[in-house]
Amino acid sequence: MIDYWKETAAAVTVCDKNGVVVYCNNRSAEQFAKYGDLLGKNLKDCHNSSSWEKICNLMEPGDSNIYTVEKRGVKKLIHQMPWRKDGEVKGLIEISFELPADMPHFVRE
Template sequence: MSTDKWTNQIAIAITVTDADGIITEMNPTSAVTFAADGGAKLIGTDVLACHPEPSRTQLASMYKAHRPNHYTIQKKGQKKIIHQIPLFKEGVFQGFVEISIPIPDHLPHLDRD
């Protein structure tokens, strides 16, 4: 992995899996985020094995249906929005990218209607 890629310079966690659920890429922020679980050593492992129930069943369903998932969490006082988005190449399912973005305590909402 090239260290000058933009994904390595951004303070959001980006994790990529293949169509079989094997973790293929983690940017440095992702490796730090998941350090307690092995960090970058998770590359090459099954993403389903990283999740307890009921998350494991939900994730397996997402792989089967190729559907996205979006939610927010709070862990250790930090709020984050998580986007799990299916990847396609020429219409063929390739896997997922998970993007985890920290949310500030005070986030303005702008209605642009």
């Protein structure tokens, strides 16, 4: 299967139900390089207790969490969502990407 996410500008990180990273694309690896190779690592080791609690709370009911954040003048959209197999939540996918400062907004009907 082709890894469509491997070389995209969005950082894509996937963990299993226990928080163990099972996939990260090139941008995710660059973004989180200070933690070393994420594959096989638990997200609990990379987050404070409050963030880890939010991650766990997302997986139980299978909710999504979408927000923007700004770090060092760069605004990003973060979308954390469950991934499922046969209807059962098996973990989370996080996709984050930079938002242009002058991004247009359209309302369509």
